[in-house]
Amino acid sequence: MHDAALRIDGQPLSIADVASVARDARPVAFGDNARVRVDAARAVIDRRSGGGEALYGINTGFGSLSRVRIPADQVREVQRNLIRSHAAGVGDALPTEVVRGMMTLSAASLARGRSGVRPAVIESIVAMLNQGVTPIVPSRGSVGASGDLAPLAHMALALLGEGFSSFRERMGPTAYWMKARDLLPLVLEAKEGLALINGTHFMCAAGSLLLADIERTQEAALAAAAMAIDACRATDAFLDSRLHDARCQPGQRDVAARVKTMLVGSEILPSHRDNDPRVQDPYCLRALPQVLGAAFDAILYARGAIERELGAVTDNPLVFVTNDGGDIISGGNFHGMPLAIPFDTVAVAICHIAGISERRVNWLLTASDSENPVNAYLSPKPGLHSGLMIAQYSAAACVNEMMTLATPASVGNIPTSAGIEDYNSMGATAVLKAMRSLRLLQSVIAIELLVMTEAMEYQRPLKSGAAVERAIATVRTVVPKLEADRPPSIDIAAIEGLIRTGRFGAHPSSST
Numbered sequence: 087m088h089d090a091a092l093r094i095d096g097q098p099l100s101i102a103d104v105a106s107v108a109r110d111a112r113p114v115a116f117g118d119n120a121r122v123r124v125d126a127a128r129a130v131i132d133r134r135s136g137g138g139e140a141l142y143g144i145n146t147g148f149g150s151l152s153r154v155r156i157p158a159d160q161v162r163e164v165q166r167n168l169i170r171s172h173a174a175g176v177g178d179a180l181p182t183e184v185v186r187g188m189m190t191l192s193a194a195s196l197a198r199g200r201s202g203v204r205p206a207v208i209e210s211i212v213a214m215l216n217q218g219v220t221p222i223v224p225s226r227g228s229v230g231a232s233g234d235l236a237p238l239a240h241m242a243l244a245l246l247g248e249g250f251s252s253f254r255e256r257m258g259p260t261a262y263w264m265k266a267r268d269l270l271p272l273v274l275e276a277k278e279g280l281a282l283i284n285g286t287h288f289m290c291a292a293g294s295l296l297l298a299d300i301e302r303t304q305e306a307a308l309a310a311a312a313m314a315i316d317a318c319r320a321t322d323a324f325l326d327s328r329l330h331d332a333r334c335q336p337g338q339r340d341v342a343a344r345v346k347t348m349l350v351g352s353e354i355l356p357s358h359r360d361n362d363p364r365v366q367d368p369y370c371l372r373a374l375p376q377v378l379g380a381a382f383d384a385i386l387y388a389r390g391a392i393e394r395e396l397g398a399v400t401d402n403p404l405v406f407v408t409n410d411g412g413d414i415i416s417g418g419n420f421h422g423m424p425l426a427i428p429f430d431t432v433a434v435a436i437c438h439i440a441g442i443s444e445r446r447v448n449w450l451l452t453a454s455d456s457e458n459p460v461n462a463y464l465s466p467k468p469g470l471h472s473g474l475m476i477a478q479y480s481a482a483a484c485v486n487e488m489m490t491l492a493t494p495a496s497v498g499n500i501p502t503s504a505g506i507e508d509y510n511s512m513g514a515t516a517v518l519k520a521m522r523s524l525r526l527l528q529s530v531i532a533i534e535l536l537v538m539t540e541a542m543e544y545q546r547p548l549k550s551g552a553a554v555e556r557a558i559a560t561v562r563t564v565v566p567k568l569e570a571d572r573p574p575s576i577d578i579a580a581i582e583g584l585i586r587t588g589r590f591g592a593h594p595s596s597s598t
Contacts, residue, residue, distance in 0.1 A: 091115040092190075094197045094212070096123060098397025099190070101389075104294040107215065108187035114212045116197065116205070123199025124208065127405040130412030131202040135161075135276050142403055142416050143280035144202075149232070149503035165279030169246060172239035172283055175224030180237070180288075182220050182252065187291030188234075188241055189215050191396070192282065200399040200406070201281040202414070210245050210272040217267040222250040222257060223288075229502055230422030230513030233400065234288035237514070242282040247271030284420045285400040289513045293392050293429055296521055300385055300436070303528055305591040306584075307439050308341070309557040310534040311374050312348035314446045316550040317541035319358050319458045320367040322349055330375060337386070338379030345375070348553035354545050364457055370445035377442045384435035388428035395425060422513025426496035429516040433523050437488040440530040444481040447537050451478050460544045464537065464568060471571045474537055477578070481533045484526040491523040532581035535561050540568050553591075560589050 092103055095117030106112040135144050140155060147154035148168060156164045193211040196203050214220075221244035227236025243249035244260045251260040253267070264271060274282075315322060325346040330339040349355065366372060403416040449455070451474060453462040465473030495515035501508040539561040542550065549555055564580035584590065 093117045094120060094194050094208070096120045096194075096198045098393075099194050100396065101294045101298055101392065104187050104190055104291060104396070105298050107190045108183040108291065108295060111218065114190065114193065114215050116193070116208050116212050120197035120199065120208075121205050123407075124197060124203065124205050126407045127199045127202045127412070128204050130405050130407060130414065131277050133411065134414060141414055143284075144277045144414075148280065150506045152506075161276045162274060165274035165276065166246065168279040169239050169242045169274070169283070170248070172235050173243045173249065175227035175236040175240050177224050177226035180223045180225045180292075182255075183295060184288070184292050185220050185223050185241065186215060187295055188223070188237065188287045189221075191287040191291050192238070192241070192285060194396075195285055195287065195399050195401065196281060198399050200404045201277075201401040202405040203278045203281045204275060207245075207272065207274075207278050207282070210270075213269055214245065217269060218253055219244070219260070219263045219267055219269065220252050221260065222252060225518065228288060228422075228514035229500065229507075230286075230289060230426055230496075230511035230515070231418075231420065231509070232402075232503070232507050233284035233420040234286060234422075234514055235283050237288040238283040238285060242279065245272045245282070246274070281401050284402045286395060286398075286420065286422050286425060286513065287400070289422055289425050289429070289517045290392060290395045292517045292521060293388070293425060294396065296429075296432070296517065296524060297385070297389050297392055299524060299586065300432070302588040302590070303436075303524065303531060303585055304382060304385070304439075305588070306528075306531045306535065307378065307443065308344055309348070309554070309590045310443060310531050310538060311378065311446070312345045313538040313542065313550065313554050313557055314450070314534065315345070315349060315371060316352055316354040316545060316554060317538040318367070318371060318446070318450055318455065319354065319545070320371045321359075321362075321364075322346060322352075322355055324367070324372045325349075325375065333376070335376070335379055335383070337381070337383035338375045341379040341382060342375035347551075349551040350553075351549075352551045352554070353548040354550055357548055358457065362457065364455075368445070368449055370442050370449055374442060377438055381435035381438050384431050388432045391424055391428040422511035423496065426511040426513030426516045429513065429520045430494040430496050433488075433492045433494075433516070433520045436520070436523055436527045437485070437492040440481075440485050440488050440527045443530050443534045444478070444485050447478050447481050447534050450537055450541055451475065458544075460541055464540045464544075466568060466570055473568065473571070474540065474574055477533050477537060477574045480574075480578070481530045484530050488523045488526050491519045491526075495519060528582050528585050529578060532578045532585060535581050536565060536574065536577055539565070543567060557590055560584060 091113040223240040228234040406413045463473035463475040465471040495512040565577040
């Protein structure tokens with residue numbers, strides 16, 4: 087829990103900021119400096135909207151209906167209608183943490199004073215966050231351009247006191263929860279409905295939480311890979327820093343160095359160093375720095391895109407206060423392509439982390455290496471017991487599904503709004519796919535940790551490096567040694583829980 091409120095004052099947020107509000111119910115406060123900027127931008131809207139000129143989203147319709155002028159006495163009505171009509175999402179509801187992340191990013195973006203809303207809009211979002219009332223938002227409906235329209239419309243609908251929301255995991259009409267928590271429905275003025283739904287806040291919030299979780303999974307993947315080297319009685323020669331310096335790839339160098347450090351003090355490595363007839367290990371071991379390093383570099387690219395977006399304004403049109411009044415400029419900052427491509431890349435990257443992990447599991451379980459004294463499938467008594475045979479099947483199934491999820495969403499454009507919105511990013515789909523793929527990756531890494539921890543029993547009394555032994559001890563807190571066949575599913579799920587709670591270490595570059 088966080089005692090200090092996150093002050094929304096126009097500054098860029100961090101991934102840790104988003105996670106603290108979304109997951110830990112950190113309170114949020116609307117800063118005074120931001121309030122001044124928001125008031126100034128709103129004054130531009132009020133001044134310009136009475137001048138007779140057509141201003142998109144202020145006194146016009148929306149999308150392909152933008153040529154329709156809206157009379158001044160219908161401005162409130164058209165903004166309310168916008169929210170109602172765009173709340174067309176379908177599918178399962180988003181997790182509460184993702185919706186809270188959306189709300190946090192929406193408030194932060196509006197507080198930067200470029201959207202032309204009144205402070206009351208931001209105050210309404212902040213109040214709902216702090217009171218723990220969370221809109222129910224269907225997960226599908228955004229095409230990742232013109233903003234995450236459908237998801238954000240469902241969020242905005244709750245601000246109006248409409249739709250459904252949850253409080254302490256109980257769902258009900260938003261109006262009921264608002265009354266119970268002394269919250270007042272928001273009445274929208276010109277531009278405000280559009281400002282609430284024109285933004286990348288869904289894909290950015292989901293992406294932020296995804297990246298926080300990926301870091302924990304990367305740590306577990308490194309622990310599993312290091313453990314596999316000794317569990318398979320492989321060499322550590324391929325971790326020599328000179329080899330990786332010659333390649334010039336930063337991720338590769340980092341992975342090799344970190345895995346080598348985890349093996350420091352291993353008694354297993356020197357035990358088979360002399361007179362070992364094997365010349366080289368399979369790629370799943372020997373090339374793990376190259377494969378994991380490339381994947382980690384790709385994830386770092388996505389992290390940079392998210393960190394920049396966390397300081398962005400993705401509304402349209404934007405308001406720029408000037409000495410002689412102000413400008414209102416229409417553009418395409420709502421377009422999700424700067425996030426869509428990175429998260430398509432993430433799905434590819436984590437597919438490779440899982441793929442090479444499954445290959446190490448297969449290599450070990452087949453017991454095809456005569457230099458490694460393990461039973462086939464790590465069975466206590468092969469034939470009578472099948473051991474962990476089917477754990478590899480489950481890993482293979484997960485990897486196959488991840489392969490399908492790695493197909494890019496961003497390359498499949500489908501136009502909307504009568505063709506005026508003719509090139510969409512599908513960034514929301516890219517992030518949703520990556521979220522699903524990450525859960526599968528966690529299952530694969532849990533399977534590898536299960537298998538390699540059991541295989542280390544065959545290396546005893548020799549010990550691995552101190553970091554590897556800590557990882558083994560962590561697994562053993564939830565999974566006992568395999569003495570006879572039992573359902574591996576329970577053990578895998580327990581290790582997944584360790585991965586998701588970060589029990590295998592913290593990445594040095596962690597923002598969480």
